[in-house]
Amino acid sequence: MNRHYDVVVVGAGPAGMAAATLCGQAGVSTLLLDEQPAPGGQIYRSIEQPGIADRTVLGADYYAGEPLTKALRDAAIHYVPSATVWHLSAAREIGVSIGDESHLVAAAQIIIATGAQERPFPVPGWTLPGAMTAGAAQILLKKSGLVADGSVFAGTGPLLYLTARQYLHAGAKIIALLDTTPLSNYWRALSHSVGALSGLASLSKGRRWIQELRNSGVPLINAVADLRLLGDEAVQSIEYRRHGTWKSVATRHVFLHQGVVPAVNLTMALRCKHAWCQRQVCWRVVTDSWGETSVAGVAVAGDALDIGGAVSARHRGSIAALGALRRLGRLSAGDGDRRAVSHRAVLRAEGRLRSFLDVLFRPARQFLAPTHEQTIVCRCEELSASRLRDIIAVGCEGPNQLKSFSRCGMGPCQGRMCGLTVGHMLSEQLHRPMAEIGYYRVRQPIKPVSLGELAALSAKKEEMAAPPKVSSL
Amino acid sequence: MFRYLERRSECQWVTITIDGERTDAYAAETVAAAMLRAGHISFRTTAVTGEPRGPYCLMGACFDCLVAIDDVPNQQACMTLVRAGMRVERQKGTADILHLADLKRGSAP
Amino acid sequence: MRHYEVAVVGGGVVGLASAYGLAKSKWRVAVLDDGDVAHRASRSSFGLVWFQGKGLGKQAYVRLLALATEEWANFATELRESSGIDPDYRQPGGLSLCVGEAAAEERKIHIEALRRQSGADGYDCEFLPRRELEVLFHPLRLGSEVRTASYCAADGHVNPLHLVLCMQKSFLGIGGHYLSNHAVRDIVVVAAGGFELSTDSGRIGCDRLLLAAGLGVGELAAKIGLNIPIRPERGQILVTQRTRPLFPLPMNGFRQTQEGSVLFGYSKESVGLDDSTSTDVTAGIASNAVTVFPQLSALRVVRMWAGLRTQSRDTYPIYASSPACPGAHAVICHSGITLTAIHSRVIPQWISLGKMPDCIREFGLERFGV
Numbered sequence: 001m002n003r004h005y006d007v008v009v010v011g012a013g014p015a016g017m018a019a020a021t022l023c024g025q026a027g028v029s030t031l032l033l034d035e036q037p038a039p040g041g042q043i044y045r046s047i048e049q050p051g052i053a054d055r056t057v058l059g060a061d062y063y064a065g066e067p068l069t070k071a072l073r074d075a076a077i078h079y080v081p082s083a084t085v086w087h088l089s090a091a092r093e094i095g096v097s098i099g100d101e102s103h104l105v106a107a108a109q110i111i112i113a114t115g116a117q118e119r120p121f122p123v124p125g126w127t128l129p130g131a132m133t134a135g136a137a138q139i140l141l142k143k144s145g146l147v148a149d150g151s152v153f154a155g156t157g158p159l160l161y162l163t164a165r166q167y168l169h170a171g172a173k174i175i176a177l178l179d180t181t182p183l184s185n186y187w188r189a190l191s192h193s194v195g196a197l198s199g200l201a202s203l204s205k206g207r208r209w210i211q212e213l214r215n216s217g218v219p220l221i222n223a224v225a226d227l228r229l230l231g232d233e234a235v236q237s238i239e240y241r242r243h244g245t246w247k248s249v250a251t252r253h254v255f256l257h258q259g260v261v262p263a264v265n266l267t268m269a270l271r272c273k274h275a276w277c278q279r280q281v282c283w284r285v286v287t288d289s290w291g292e293t294s295v296a297g298v299a300v301a302g303d304a305l306d307i308g309g310a311v312s313a314r315h316r317g318s319i320a321a322l323g324a325l326r327r328l329g330r331l332s333a334g335d336g337d338r339r340a341v342s343h344r345a346v347l348r349a350e351g352r353l354r355s356f357l358d359v360l361f362r363p364a365r366q367f368l369a370p371t372h373e374q375t376i377v378c379r380c381e382e383l384s385a386s387r388l389r390d391i392i393a394v395g396c397e398g399p400n401q402l403k404s405f406s407r408c409g410m411g412p413c414q415g416r417m418c419g420l421t422v423g424h425m426l427s428e429q430l431h432r433p434m435a436e437i438g439y440y441r442v443r444q445p446i447k448p449v450s451l452g453e454l455a456a457l458s459a460k461k462e463e464m465a466a467p468p469k470v471s472s473l
Numbered sequence: 474m475f476r477y478l479e480r481r482s483e484c485q486w487v488t489i490t491i492d493g494e495r496t497d498a499y500a501a502e503t504v505a506a507a508m509l510r511a512g513h514i515s516f517r518t519t520a521v522t523g524e525p526r527g528p529y530c531l532m533g534a535c536f537d538c539l540v541a542i543d544d545v546p547n548q549q550a551c552m553t554l555v556r557a558g559m560r561v562e563r564q565k566g567t568a569d570i571l572h573l574a575d576l577k578r579g580s581a582p
Numbered sequence: 583m584r585h586y587e588v589a590v591v592g593g594g595v596v597g598l599a600s601a602y603g604l605a606k607s608k609w610r611v612a613v614l615d616d617g618d619v620a621h622r623a624s625r626s627s628f629g630l631v632w633f634q635g636k637g638l639g640k641q642a643y644v645r646l647l648a649l650a651t652e653e654w655a656n657f658a659t660e661l662r663e664s665s666g667i668d669p670d671y672r673q674p675g676g677l678s679l680c681v682g683e684a685a686a687e688e689r690k691i692h693i694e695a696l697r698r699q700s701g702a703d704g705y706d707c708e709f710l711p712r713r714e715l716e717v718l719f720h721p722l723r724l725g726s727e728v729r730t731a732s733y734c735a736a737d738g739h740v741n742p743l744h745l746v747l748c749m750q751k752s753f754l755g756i757g758g759h760y761l762s763n764h765a766v767r768d769i770v771v772v773a774a775g776g777f778e779l780s781t782d783s784g785r786i787g788c789d790r791l792l793l794a795a796g797l798g799v800g801e802l803a804a805k806i807g808l809n810i811p812i813r814p815e816r817g818q819i820l821v822t823q824r825t826r827p828l829f830p831l832p833m834n835g836f837r838q839t840q841e842g843s844v845l846f847g848y849s850k851e852s853v854g855l856d857d858s859t860s861t862d863v864t865a866g867i868a869s870n871a872v873t874v875f876p877q878l879s880a881l882r883v884v885r886m887w888a889g890l891r892t893q894s895r896d897t898y899p900i901y902a903s904s905p906a907c908p909g910a911h912a913v914i915c916h917s918g919i920t921l922t923a924i925h926s927r928v929i930p931q932w933i934s935l936g937k938m939p940d941c942i943r944e945f946g947l948e949r950f951g952v
Binding site for chain 3 (some may be wrong): 242244271396400401404405407412440441444448449450451452457461
Binding site for chain 1 (some may be wrong): 474475478479490499501503506507510514515516519522525526527530531532533538
């Protein structure tokens with residue numbers, strides 16, 4: 001690994017792979033860093049060595065990632081797996097940890113393709129062992145070929161149904177699927193159906209999944225308005241409220257999901273400009289049409305920029321790469337525009353269905369800001385909704401004051417599991433829109449890094465400014 | 474309980490210990506997957522209230538799957554691949570680091 | 583337009599301590615604070631309540647610190663009882679570790695000079711030999727380069743974030759008014775007396791005014807006829823994941839919180855208003871940390887941040903009353919945490935009597951010749 005590259009791509013999912021491959025093909029020095037041991041991100045996790053030989057389980061969409069990894073392996077780039085980026089500066093210096101050793105790399109252009117994370121799903125008992133995300137179920141399936149029998153899927157969103165379908169094809173017993181999609185969403189989504197017609201194929205696919213589940217005898221319970229998980233040392237049952245009545249389902253495995261949101265910690269730590277997206281109910285980094293953020297030379301692609309799925313991600317990655325090449329002067333403006341045309345056309349087509357899905361699967365308010373007082377909001381610091389509401393009442397203006405008063409957001413996950421929830425709670429309690437509430441001031445390191453590794457970096461830096469004055473008061 | 478869908482004969486097995494108990498795991502597996510398959514749904518107890526926690530996201534974002542690996546605490550089980558002879562211990566409360574060896578100047582621990 | 587007897591501009595430890603003290607004496611007080619994202623040095627503090635080593639060249643500061651550290655314990659109890667939240671103040675004494683022979687020598691000379699300066703006041707600070715330190719820290723091992731440490735029984739530490747919360751809650755509990763999103767942009771002297779403040783959320787009237795807005799004081803003070811030269815000084819801090827109790831005492835640059843996180847610090851940099859962290863400094867702090875405590879290399883840093891201290895030309899606090907605008911006062915300091923207890927007593931006295939209490943009299947603007 002060199003100390004300097006023309007382009008550094010962070011994240012080897014579809015966006016990152018497409019971006020790195022295109023840059024490599026253009027002949028610029030390219031480094032691809034990813035924290036997993038193999039490429040694919042989440043959607044194509046472990047695709048070079050899936051945990052299952054039977055290709056009918058995961059579905060055709062999964063294997064669409066194979067050409068991407070093949071192209072990546074053939075590309076003339078440096079690809080470093082198991083590399084955790086913990087630092088990124090506006091001067092485009094990257095701090096990355098590889099096997100207990102940290103390195104600093106400088107880049108002329110950076111493309112952040114760190115993908116999405118699951119939206120927090122704060123319900124009573126969601127911290128109990130046995131409760132996981134639908135994404136977690138997929139990861140275990142894709143990488144290790146592991147399934148749990150007797151599971152309950154709960155929540156909303158395409159990934160929930162997809163994972164349940166994969167479980168079905170894997171022969172794993174599903175006890176029930178509890179659907180929290182508000183019924184009113186179906187009416188609202190109809191007004192977006194004009195756009196959805198052009199994505200009819202995708203829509204039909206979704207309906208086929210649901211039909212498969214029904215046909216296989218899995219109880220699909222819709223209009224679920226409330227959830228709670230119960231158990232002493234682990235999940236023993238899940239209760240749901242539907243049309244005013246509570247029912248209980250005994251289970252040891254609950255897979256929760258209510259959509260994915262862009263993983264913003266890296267761009268937030270970099271102080272890039274972000275905007276609240278009301279349609280997707282999440283924070284998004286603001287970029288130009290090439291994916292460049294408010295920090296020069298730093299672009300974002302894929303789900304980290306806008307939740308759009310694997311196909312959109314790949315094309316966004318290509319557009320970001322073309323943008324980087326333009327800014328490097330390796331591609332003329334005209335050539336860049338020309339080459340981007342086909343990618344932008346795909347994005348437009350994908351975008352039409354996306355609006356429809358965003359409206360249909362928008363989580364209900366009670367699952368965004370928890371109503372039950374004892375629900376843990378900050379998992380790391382074990383802070384309940386009631387505790388946080390009490391502190392907000394002392395005079396908190398926003399998430400950062402709340403963080404400093406309560407410690408929410410100060411744990412190792414650095415706000416990933418609580419940032420959005422806390423925002424929704426403040427918005428409700430202070431009667432202000434999310435755009436005004438804001439988000440945590442996210443700090444470096446973006447992932448925890450050991451003191452020893454940091455210390456060793458100090459010894460490594462040959463050119464330093466005057467030694468830091470670490471002094472007494 | 475998590476179970477394997479298929480027997481993967483082409484994969485190597487390695488032996489690790491979980492809380493002192495010997496367990497077999499696929500060579501390229503994550504510690505989290507190995508622990509789940511061995512029947513552990515709870516990986517640790519928390520620092521503040523001593524509540525049990527297990528893996529939640531399995532993608533390195535939630536930091537709930539923290540275990541001690543070869544005496545080093547606070548390792549994300551979902552982000553670490555198993556190695557032959559690896560000693561995994563479920564964490565109780567706050568991590569302890571006093572027993573660890575010193576950093577040798579200029580090299581990684 | 584809302585009107586108060588005293589408006590305190592700035593909701594950090596200085597502003598809140600002052601406002602709390604005033605509210606206790608039954609003044610109708612409002613704290614005008616900025617929004618959620620503001621510099622807020624009080625949120626970036628290391629948390630030491632520190633006496634030793636400071637004030638060489640100004641005995642008045644040594645005396646102020648002596649008072650400050652004496653009054654802290656009672657103040658902490660008072661806050662805990664009135665707010666129901668513990669600020670986690672502990673006064674077990676503190677250490678300043680000396681790494682290397684040159685640093686040890688330098689520290690000895692420094693403390694000796696303070697002892698001479700203090701004369702009859704005395705200066706309670708002793709040096710502990712290495713073997714005593716080893717016993718004190720056992721089982722935590724000290725790096726071989728640690729020679730000695732100066733120990734002072736008056737030193738301690740507090741949770742600075744809890745401190746702000748405690749004071750805010752206590753202040754509200756005794757009838758204080760806390761107005762956030764009320765950053766002050768302009769001050770107008772009212773002919774009939776008092777002041778009118780233009781804030782981000784409308785105008786506020788007051789009889790008396792205290793500017794305690796940290797880095798914001800410079801610009802605001804000009805509006806009440808005071809020239810207060812201040813500069814930002816950046817300090818970077820590392821925070822680790824929680825671990826079991828390690829340190830017997832807080833130290834200069836090393837501290838463990840009640841929850842178990844360990845803090846390492848700090849730098850002193852002149853970089854304007856840049857509050858981002860930099861790898862050269864943070865790596866340097868980490869390197870220092872593992873030199874002193876080699877066993878800590880496996881501790882994972884979960885957060886680094888930089889705070890901007892409000893620094894005066896000679897590093898000492900400034901308490902200034904405006905001759906042009908009677909009833910308007912300003913205060914800046916960078917040791918706001920250490921001075922909290924005494925601020926809650928002395929600043930209200932100053933504002934209400936219009937007379938500078940003895941212990942802060944030598945910290946006016948006259949010393950700069952302005």
